[in-house]
Amino acid sequence: MKKILITAGGTSEKIDQVRSITNHSTGKLGCVIANQALSQGIHVDYISTANAIKPEKHFGLVTYLIEDTLDLKNQLTDLLNTNTYDAVIHSMAVSDFTPANSYSIEAFTEQLNQLITQSDAPLTIEQVSQLAEKAQQNTESKISSKTDYLFLTLKKNPKVIQLIKQIQPDTLLVSFKLLVDVSKEELFKVATESMMKNHGDFVLANDLMSIKGDQHLGHLLDKDGQLIGKASTKPAIASLILANLTKEGVH
């Protein structure tokens, strides 16, 4: 392998000018993978976020900082259109949703009552989604704190990972699936489904419950969902991924 693209860290989606919804990810695993790849003479393009841990400075490393899912989409599109990567290792924790609208409970109750008056019971999902989509008349730059409850609606983000094989069908794609406290069977099933949907070649399946300090249990599955390796630290996971990419690249 000569050149790879790594994404790491977690995106943040703005609620207003002072608050956002953040996906927690230290970016440590992506960083360890980058350092190992660089030490093997591989050039690394690295997309990360402000608060994530970054790889050590290296002449083979170029870092791009992004904040939200839209930034990531633009940055990925640009890089994939102007470079050829042997592999893309997409470890960034990307927000599935982005804030669409916010209401005080007073405003939300008013909107609901308007909707009820205009519609026959029961309300349909399409009708309720108008509340989720609807832009407020006065978009507030900072949400007021003078209400007991806020209703925040969030809209699904496009799946940025799907861009990767659309733009570069020949690159090897490693995706990641993090679940919380599920059985190994469930984890492998969900990870495999998500990899197949995104035309990934490998998926690293892990469970937040098995990540503590230096210990990080990871299972690498191939494109058929078969377990091809297991590792219990971040450096071991990084080696496992890079070794399998190199092997695959040779064929």
Next chain:
Amino acid sequence: MKKILITAGGTSEKIDQVRSITNHSTGKLGCVIANQALSQGIHVDYISTANAIKPEKHFGLVTYLIEDTLDLKNQLTDLLNTNTYDAVIHSMAVSDFTPANSYSIEAFTEQLNQLITQSDAPLTIEQVSQLAEKAQQNTESKISSKTDYLFLTLKKNPKVIQLIKQIQPDTLLVSFKLLVDVSKEELFKVATESMMKNHGDFVLANDLMSIKGDQHLGHLLDKDGQLIGKASTKPAIASLILANLTKEGVH
């Protein structure tokens, strides 16, 4: 002044085990105030958050890290009960709301229709607040992404700042008010009201639009809401606050 307490940074409130709502604050202003106070021989207890900038290491500095508003409440209560502070400089950006409940649009529509069936039109704020408060039957450790919209409800946090004078009525309290793109009259009015409600002695009023790089426009108002000083950089704001606290402490 011999000993002060400074809070700085921004709290994060967990939505689930991998996402949270974060109040952005670099913590830079609190950090500059701490460094100046330490250089004047003042002991500083410093409450901050993981991602905030921290003061330089100093023998007169003790740092306490917190994550959410509840942590802050506990840490403040503990410190205020076991120390006597000449002043408390509360610059931390504290979340006004904490996530209470989350629904897919499908689940939310179902809950809404149940509420409509059970209630007479129009719905009252009290009725709608049941949706905001109601605990889900299956609390998810990670919210599923298989829905087009999420409805997230947030509940108001207790005003932690009010603890300060409740526990130590004799300390001097400096509060902060950050608004976004308002007139100076509006900013001073809101800042004064908020200071008075919390029994503050000073309030530093600032507008996000006047904070850029090294430039940071701040207005210091006294307990009657009178403007007693203005500064346009973080070090100048820090000097202004410390000078006024020292002057006040002498009387």
